[in-house]
Amino acid sequence: AQSVTQLGSHVSVSEGALVLLRCNYSSSVPPYLFWYVQYPNQGLQLLLKYTSAATLVKGINGFEAEFKKSETSFHLTKPSAHMSDAAEYFCAVSEGSAGANNLFFGTGTRLTVIP
Amino acid sequence: GAGVSQSPSNKVTEKGKDVELRCDPISGHTALYWYRQSLGQGLEFLIYFQGNSAPDKSGLPSDRFSAERTGGSVSTLTIQRTQQEDSAVYLCASSSPGTSEETQYFGPGTRLLVL
Numbered sequence: 001a002q003s004v005t006q007l008g009s010h011v012s013v014s015e016g017a018l019v020l021l022r023c024n025y026s027s028s029v030p031p032y033l034f035w036y037v038q039y040p041n042q043g044l045q046l047l048l049k050y051t052s053a054a055t056l057v058k059g060i061n062g063f064e065a066e067f068k069k070s071e072t073s074f075h076l077t078k079p080s081a082h083m084s085d086a087a088e089y090f091c092a093v094s095e096g097s098a099g100a101n102n103l104f105f106g107t108g109t110r111l112t113v114i115p
Numbered sequence: 116g117a118g119v120s121q122s123p124s125n126k127v128t129e130k131g132k133d134v135e136l137r138c139d140p141i142s143g144h145t146a147l148y149w150y151r152q153s154l155g156q157g158l159e160f161l162i163y164f165q166g167n168s169a170p171d172k173s174g175l176p177s178d179r180f181s182a183e184r185t186g187g188s189v190s191t192l193t194i195q196r197t198q199q200e201d202s203a204v205y206l207c208a209s210s211s212p213g214t215s216e217e218t219q220y221f222g223p224g225t226r227l228l229v230l
Contacts, residue, residue: 036221043119043206044221090158102148102174103219105158 002027002093006106014114019063019078021109023091026072032094033074034103035065039087047089050074061085086113119222121207127228128197136192136225140209147190148210148219149182153203161205164190165212197229 007022025031032051036044048059055067061084065076074091088110092103120139128134140147149161160174164184175181179197184190194201204226208219 034218041223043223044208046218046220049218092158102160102163102171103150103158104160105150107157 002031002095002104004091004093004104004106006089006091006109008109009107010110010112012112012114013081015083016080019076019081019085019111021076021089021091021111023065023074023076023106024072025074025091025093027093027095029095033065033067034092034094035059035063035074035076036090036092036105037061037087038090038108044090047076081111081113083113083115086111119207119209119220121205121222121225123225124223125226125228127230129230130199131196133193133195134197134227136194136205136227138190138192138207138209138222140188140190140207141211141220142188144209144211144220145187146210146212146219147184148208149190149192150206150208151176151203152206152224158206161192194227197227199229202227202229 003026005024034049035047037047038044047063048057050057050067058064063078065074067074088108090108091106094101094103122137145166147164150158152158162182163171179195182192204224206224208221210219
């Protein structure tokens, strides 16, 4: 069975500061891992995904995440926060092919960027 | 179309009434998913269609929930005898497994309020 834990339901950072959103997973098989972003009143947008290739994954809007098997983690980072990054972020895990299996989501982390 | 579309965007109904939510996936995507996003439960998988295979209904919370996918394209999620706890945002996603489009793309959701 798969599951995802996102530590911190709310994270606040100053504009220009490092963004770090934590995600730990459990999976009985090699996982596919995803970060999605949800802006207010919008659907989910894929930021990046890990599908067993490079462990450091670069996504859109300057975000990246590193898959660490030994720590069962897939934390999301961005060197410098922008006001436009304020949104809710979801980590998700899938068993097997990324598009052919349902996703198990974490409970989300709401990011606030302080000017 | 350019993306996944869902209708209606908002639905208010009275307890006990039936509702139908519609999802139009990205053209050519063979896989379609329904998820529910609610305050207490986060994002939950409901049901998954892949081509002509029998759908994976393992996430449906009760027999009041059902879904169809006609002609391998449009899907309708039906909730019978709605309850207040059904109030949530219902998200649809589509993908094309085994291709470069295997990532799940989400629609904007239908916000359901049961009074």
